[in-house]
Amino acid sequence: MAQRKSERTRAGILAAARERFGADGYERATVRAIAADAAIDPAMVIRYFGSKEKLFAEAAEFDIRLPDVSGVPAAEVGTTLVRHLVARWEEDDTFRVLLRTAATNESAAERMRHVFATQLAPTLAGLAVDQPALRAGLVATQALGFALCRYILQLPPVTALTADQAVAFLAPTITHYLTAPLSAE
Amino acid sequence: MAQRKSERTRAGILAAARERFGADGYERATVRAIAADAAIDPAMVIRYFGSKEKLFAEAAEFDIRLPDVSGVPAAEVGTTLVRHLVARWEEDDTFRVLLRTAATNESAAERMRHVFATQLAPTLAGLAVDQPALRAGLVATQALGFALCRYILQLPPVTALTADQAVAFLAPTITHYLTAPLSAE
DNA sequence: GTCTATAATTCGATAGAC
């Protein structure tokens, strides 16, 4: 019972932390504000997670959960990837937390590079194309740029898109980066 | 003479501020650190600029200085724009200051939207294409995503590119967003 | 487990001597 309660408290703190970190960034999101959102004492936040930095580390734990595209026809890989990414970002604000914070926090930026290197790049490397690392980098510029403009900067023409429209516009670009001959450009 | 000296001091503070804001973001860049970089007393920073926020406002004053592309053939507009943007970002770190800070500071994000609305969107609107605002938004996702990955997140495959390579890879995408029929996708 | 009280820093900004 006490175990149950503390688990619930912990989860409540994490949820409040994700919201605050995602809305304000690491520096402006205070332990006090997170505690207030979770309806708990600020000292408890430290007690549960040790420090603000460790709390952030857990709140920004992010698994991009890319689907296996090794059996998907080359022409459809781009659409499959983009559809998955957009849906993932729309449903879970953890990625927004990480993206926003990575701009001003080096450890968050390092984590972003880690996600790139361990989750995105290997998936593309399995597609049997040349220069998979470079292609993964180009895919990242478009995918992260969309997320930046939509969720962080909130440029009106980009926020106005439905998820389906976004997929339709971005997929050809991603496909291009995955399939175009690189040396010819 | 006193005028000259104070102008020099002011310029020195601004240069130090751009570097600090660009490296650390708005919150972590302290007036004290900026003053130390400029080899001046922290109180002078406030005396010259009034407050940290006003100092940032001047340090992040950014003119994208887009070239006139109204006479450029449609097929070359993308390359022209991308070449200009990449060169501009490589030479001047003011844009980096703005981009990094916009992630966690609402007034910087608003300024970014303002730059988009007053500098990028009107230029594309002059190209006589349909849905210029939407196209400008799509261009922004790719252009800003490249800047994010190269200057802020520093993803290895993206930082490894030369400026010319970057232009070569991005131009087709920008051209696509400027010329592709939008409803067909 | 929870909260009160507070320690220890650090920040932006100001006052006033020179």
Next chain:
DNA sequence: GTCTATCGAATTATAGAC
């Protein structure tokens, strides 16, 4: 114009009562 000294506020984190 410049610097010393410092104020007042806010922060993370801790100590200890209950």
